[in-house]
Amino acid sequence: NSNGNERHESTSEAPTLGMSNRLTNYGDADFSLFLRKAFIKGMGYTDDALSRPVIGIANTYSGYNACHGNVPGLVESVKRGVMLAGGLPVDFPTITLHESFANPTSMYLRNLMALDTEEMIRAQPMDAVVLIGGCDKTVPAQLMAAASAGVPTVQVVTGPMLAGSHRGTRVGACTDCRRYWASYRGNDIDEAEINEVNDKLVPTVGTCSVMGTASTMACLAETLGIMLPNSATAPAVYADRQRIAEQSGAQAVALAHAGVTPDQILTPEAFENALRVLLSLGGSTNALIHLTAIAGRLGIDIDLEAFDRMSQETPVLMDLKPSGEGYMEDLHRAGGLPTLLRELKPLLHLSAMTINGHTLGENIDAAVHLIDQKVVRSMQSPVYAQGGIAVLRGNLAPSGAIIKQSAASADLMTHRGRAVVFTGLEDLANRIDDLGLDVQADDVLVLQNIGPKGAPGMPEAGYIPIPKKLAAQGVKDMVRISDGRMSGTAAGTIVLHVSPESAEGGPLGLVRDGDFISLDVANNQLNLEVDNKVLDARRQSLKGEEGGAPLLGYRRLFMEQILQAEQGCDFRACRPEPTCRIPRQNE
Ligand code: FES
Numbered sequence: 001n002s003n004g005n006e007r008h009e010s011t012s013e014a015p016t017l018g019m020s021n022r023l024t025n026y027g028d029a030d031f032s033l034f035l036r037k038a039f040i041k042g043m044g045y046t047d048d049a050l051s052r053p054v055i056g057i058a059n060t061y062s063g064y065n066a067c068h069g070n071v072p073g074l075v076e077s078v079k080r081g082v083m084l085a086g087g088l089p090v091d092f093p094t095i096t097l098h099e100s101f102a103n104p105t106s107m108y109l110r111n112l113m114a115l116d117t118e119e120m121i122r123a124q125p126m127d128a129v130v131l132i133g134g135c136d137k138t139v140p141a142q143l144m145a146a147a148s149a150g151v152p153t154v155q156v157v158t159g160p161m162l163a164g165s166h167r168g169t170r171v172g173a174c175t176d177c178r179r180y181w182a183s184y185r186g187n188d189i190d191e192a193e194i195n196e197v198n199d200k201l202v203p204t205v206g207t208c209s210v211m212g213t214a215s216t217m218a219c220l221a222e223t224l225g226i227m228l229p230n231s232a233t234a235p236a237v238y239a240d241r242q243r244i245a246e247q248s249g250a251q252a253v254a255l256a257h258a259g260v261t262p263d264q265i266l267t268p269e270a271f272e273n274a275l276r277v278l279l280s281l282g283g284s285t286n287a288l289i290h291l292t293a294i295a296g297r298l299g300i301d302i303d304l305e306a307f308d309r310m311s312q313e314t315p316v317l318m319d320l321k322p323s324g325e326g327y328m329e330d331l332h333r334a335g336g337l338p339t340l341l342r343e344l345k346p347l348l349h350l351s352a353m354t355i356n357g358h359t360l361g362e363n364i365d366a367a368v369h370l371i372d373q374k375v376v377r378s379m380q381s382p383v384y385a386q387g388g389i390a391v392l393r394g395n396l397a398p399s400g401a402i403i404k405q406s407a408a409s410a411d412l413m414t415h416r417g418r419a420v421v422f423t424g425l426e427d428l429a430n431r432i433d434d435l436g437l438d439v440q441a442d443d444v445l446v447l448q449n450i451g452p453k454g455a456p457g458m459p460e461a462g463y464i465p466i467p468k469k470l471a472a473q474g475v476k477d478m479v480r481i482s483d484g485r486m487s488g489t490a491a492g493t494i495v496l497h498v499s500p501e502s503a504e505g506g507p508l509g510l511v512r513d514g515d516f517i518s519l520d521v522a523n524n525q526l527n528l529e530v531d532n533k534v535l536d537a538r539r540q541s542l543k544g545e546e547g548g549a550p551l552l553g554y555r556r557l558f559m560e561q562i563l564q565a566e567q568g569c570d571f572r573a574c575r576p577e578p579t580c581r582i583p584r585q586n587e
């Protein structure tokens, strides 16, 4: 097929394997191309196949990752879409991350996955790439990579799992995992029942079925416009999910021809839309860190105070667990994310461009048919009137902290109490259930050293359990403060992401038992009522406690490079100087 050869060897702008600038350099461009073609032909390709736009597909299947259990089928569907549109699909592996199988934490490895993905996009010839992610850290890692690599990108998610059923009650990972475990701890259910429910919580492959981090990031990727419209919510096992994958493959070919790069999609307007939708979803607090990291790759900085103001004028409309009721499959049946976007239209930048060549506003109008549904509330009857996530500052959090108000107790929003301090995860595990622990219901639980560097990897341990002795008295919630994160599927009056973290010398590490802490969410304040002189003395006494074997490998890279929560916990070396701050005033 001479046609293919002509296109292949011509110097026209047709995007092909051979035309890519990113040739492995042997000092002789023609020889490099000759060698590359010789090797790939070992896979049985013809020159015709090799003359087509090459669409890379990041394959994140792993036997450890049930959230990605449908990836092999999705790869096939993406390939079909690529070929129907005249492209050549080539899948390649990258790291995959599952929340429960990523020791010490998946967050510790998110940046490794971002580096892997970014460099594999760069290293291998591809004119566009389809990234298949799903579990919490994978979509953030892939979008960070896409933003940095600058190759036309289509994001695809694996989709949520279906909800299960336990003795007639709908259950889903992992809000209900926590609920049942708490019942078991409180002796409300026996061992036979906790074992029975263990089989029901994850009834299919796919991502957690509530509005946790994975669902939140799927919705935000769709909002950002880097994923096809109405592609966030289709369950992993639905035929819809396969069709979305096929369409995404075809869209990648179109993007390759048009040369639409991620920076043309991931604009300040798009991120402002995503922040707005995050708030309206009652979405995971983790997503704020991830959005900050993705935006940071493009020189876009997130201004926490402006985000707090945006929060005050954004109602929570999504009635899904953990902020409300319902599971992702309910949202899908209710029309998917476009149902929410339609309701939020007055607050969105509708002219933001998306990967299908249409604006967000055009996509909303095209996607939504009015459905009688109960999952997405109207602006007039929100789940929570305003401020899903509030930003706190004060002498305990000079660089900021956050609280998910929509999942917290109203009566604890203004609170002053005595600190009960745990110095780390081990200390917490050793003492939290000690019946002799000196703790009362109106105390403030403080957990130190679970920040980005502290644990390391900022574990989702900010959901400090209620001490056993208080739980037995019926105490359900207390003010809890840490420099860590919380699962998107958890709820309570929990202050997170305190920055700077304890391990970086932040004031959180200087809190001692019996100090008074005051929380005032309405006024965005979090303060430690201890004299500066006393704090200075405590800081001095902390010095010189370090030591141990020198760090090597990824651990060393991580400790040298990791940034704090307000900079997305990205690596310093991956984040260019910011050129713009969002959300912008009066937007
Ligand atoms: Fe993968 Fe929840 S564990 S999405």
Ligand code: MG
Pocket: 099, 136, 212, 213, 214, 487, 488, 489
């Ligand atoms: Mg999670």
